[in-house]
Amino acid sequence: MLNDITLGQYYPGNSFLHKLDPRTKILATFFFMAAVFIAESALSYGILLAFVFIVAFMAKLPWKMLLKSIKPLWVIIILTLGIHIFTGQGEPLWQWKMFTVTREGIVLGVKMSLRLILLLLISSLLTFTTSPIVLTDGIESLLTPFKKIGVPAHELAMMMTIALRFIPTLLEETDRIMKAQSARGADFSSGNLIQRAKNMLPILIPLFISSFRRADELAMAMEARCYRGGKGRTRMHQLVYGSRDGVAACGMAVLILVLCILKWGGTLWAI
Amino acid sequence: MDSIISVQNLTHTYTDGQNNSVKALDGINLSIAPGEFVAIIGTNGSGKSTLARHFNALLTPTEGICLVNGLDTSKEENMWQVRQTVGMVFQNPDNQIVAAIVEEDVAFGLENIGVPSEQIRPRVEAALAAVNMSAYAQQAPHRLSGGQKQRIAIAGVMALEPKCIVFDEPTAMLDPKGRKEIVSTVVKLNKEKHITIVYITHKMEEAILADRIVAMEKGKIVMMGTPAEVFSQVELMNKLGLEAPLAAEVAFHLNKAGHKLPANIITHKELCKALCPSM
Numbered sequence: 001m002l003n004d005i006t007l008g009q010y011y012p013g014n015s016f017l018h019k020l021d022p023r024t025k026i027l028a029t030f031f032f033m034a035a036v037f038i039a040e041s042a043l044s045y046g047i048l049l050a051f052v053f054i055v056a057f058m059a060k061l062p063w064k065m066l067l068k069s070i071k072p073l074w075v076i077i078i079l080t081l082g083i084h085i086f087t088g089q090g091e092p093l094w095q096w097k098m099f100t101v102t103r104e105g106i107v108l109g110v111k112m113s114l115r116l117i118l119l120l121l122i123s124s125l126l127t128f129t130t131s132p133i134v135l136t137d138g139i140e141s142l143l144t145p146f147k148k149i150g151v152p153a154h155e156l157a158m159m160m161t162i163a164l165r166f167i168p169t170l171l172e173e174t175d176r177i178m179k180a181q182s183a184r185g186a187d188f189s190s191g192n193l194i195q196r197a198k199n200m201l202p203i204l205i206p207l208f209i210s211s212f213r214r215a216d217e218l219a220m221a222m223e224a225r226c227y228r229g230g231k232g233r234t235r236m237h238q239l240v241y242g243s244r245d246g247v248a249a250c251g252m253a254v255l256i257l258v259l260c261i262l263k264w265g266g267t268l269w270a271i
Numbered sequence: 272m273d274s275i276i277s278v279q280n281l282t283h284t285y286t287d288g289q290n291n292s293v294k295a296l297d298g299i300n301l302s303i304a305p306g307e308f309v310a311i312i313g314t315n316g317s318g319k320s321t322l323a324r325h326f327n328a329l330l331t332p333t334e335g336i337c338l339v340n341g342l343d344t345s346k347e348e349n350m351w352q353v354r355q356t357v358g359m360v361f362q363n364p365d366n367q368i369v370a371a372i373v374e375e376d377v378a379f380g381l382e383n384i385g386v387p388s389e390q391i392r393p394r395v396e397a398a399l400a401a402v403n404m405s406a407y408a409q410q411a412p413h414r415l416s417g418g419q420k421q422r423i424a425i426a427g428v429m430a431l432e433p434k435c436i437v438f439d440e441p442t443a444m445l446d447p448k449g450r451k452e453i454v455s456t457v458v459k460l461n462k463e464k465h466i467t468i469v470y471i472t473h474k475m476e477e478a479i480l481a482d483r484i485v486a487m488e489k490g491k492i493v494m495m496g497t498p499a500e501v502f503s504q505v506e507l508m509n510k511l512g513l514e515a516p517l518a519a520e521v522a523f524h525l526n527k528a529g530h531k532l533p534a535n536i537i538t539h540k541e542l543c544k545a546l547c548p549s550m
């Protein structure tokens with residue numbers, strides 16, 4: 001029952017990471033991202049990489065999954081590396097026609113691509129260890145304080161919930177419509193790009209029409225069950241921070257502190 | 272004021288974008304007693320759904336009044352009380368399930384009315400047990416069969432502990448197995464939990480289970496009575512575009528051909544007994 005699209009990238013498990021409150025994980029992810037931009041020295045990058053691998057190890061995730069999470073952006077990573085290597089300023093190490101490779105360029109290129117990799121890894125760790133449903137709860141809870149300044153926290157969460165609920169239904173429906181149109185002689189697999197895009201219309205139009213009908217009926221069913229927006233609403237699952245979350249927060253604080261010391265520690269000493 | 276639902280002289284007119292108006296209900300008078308099982312039959316467009324939607328304030332009367340437990344549904348301040356008293360189950364099981372996990376969907380109504388968190392879980396469990404779906408609490412709804420989805424929808428309504436549930440063609444999109452599941456669930460809720468049932472259907476073998484049948488035509492109530500009273504009027508039923516149950520039809524034609532069968536035969540059993548008393 002677990003391997004399906006509503007689970008997104010979720011890799012079910014029972015680890016420390018899986019059991020953390022989603023809010024802790026979301027906040028920690030943001031702090032880690034900030035940390036990535038603090039890091040400058042080779043040592044701090046080493047620490048960040050080590051941190052990611054320790055966390056992945058704790059989550060008992062297969063290493064292959066981590067590699068896969070980098071895959072979608074590998075072209076951009078290589079490109080970043082290349083551009084920095086060949087356009088860096090400084091003392092040329094090696095020269096061929098108009099291409100100059102500098103030491104500074106190599107260092108900057110490696111840093112930039114490492115940053116990308118770290119950002120990818122940490123956000124994947126969040127989605128690997130948190131199901132989209134729980135993530136939605138976490139986002140709603142984190143955004144609730146910002147309701148006062150007009151952030152529609154409940155509405156966003158409700159939209160995500162309904163999307164998660166209906167994506168599989170709509171996929172099934174798309175499949176059904178495609179089969180029905182194929183039976184009527186529609187052809188989805190030949191012709192050039194424009195031709196193919198045009199051929200998708202007989203799928204999209206019925207899909208849109210049925211989605212609007214669904215939306216209409218769902219709205220009525222929700223009203224019939226006393227839905228009236230986020231006001232005065234309670235939740236069955238209440239998120240509660242546990243001691244685990246305290247431990248995770250301390251870990252994160254230590255990481256940030258170490259990186260800050262590595263960056264600004266020298267100047268502190270100098271004073 | 273003994274009835275749970277009471278409509279007096281109810282008229283409803285839809286107005287569409289081009290200002291065309293359709294009189295979907297025309298002077299309906301009906302009252303439903305607590306614990307009663309009422310089936311509403313009628314051809315498409317006869318106004319059954321429109322009437323049903325008045326019972327939980329999804330629609331309000333253009334003229335006349337609709338009282339639920341004595342509360343006027345047209346008053347804004349009564350709306351939430353009315354919707355808690357009368358729940359509604361719709362035709363398409365897919366389009367009434369909100370959450371991606373069964374138990375969260377059942378909890379949806381309770382969360383909406385602000386039930387404290389610690390009281391939600393027991394009520395969700397009780398509602399799932401009432402429809403025999405406890406084992407599926409953690410499932411994703413799209414993995415369930417039509418009948419199971421429809422039972423989840425019923426559980427979602429049951430969690431609110433309504434006095435009455437309105438079913439708008441709940442079996443129209445189900446296979447025979449799913450249909451049986453729903454019918455037996457409905458009967459069980461009526462008999463064991465004493466929930467008032469308003470059941471809209473095209474299937475006469477389902478309507479026959481009701482205490483009372485209301486037949487509609489062009490926004491008006493044209494027949495009302497026990498299944499025996501309504502279904503034995505085969506000619507009138509056919510004129511309304513409805514098919515009487517097979518047994519009633521057979522008995523009617525036999526009587527027309529000169530046989531003397533007892534009146535009010537509507538089930539196969541009754542027909543058998545009348546044809547071969549020795550059986």
Ligand SMILES: Nc1ncnc2c1ncn2[C@@H]1O[C@H](COP(=O)(O)OP(=O)(O)O)[C@@H](O)[C@H]1O
Nearest residue numbers: 285287293295314315316317318319320321322
């Ligand atoms: N939202 C609407 N707008 C305009 N006319 C409607 C609307 N809903 C229903 N009607 C019309 O009201 C009449 C009764 O419809 P309905 O109550 O859905 O009948 P039933 O459920 O018995 O099939 C029909 O003629 C239908 O066309």
Ligand SMILES: [Mg+2]
Nearest residue numbers: 319320321439
């Ligand atoms: Mg209808």
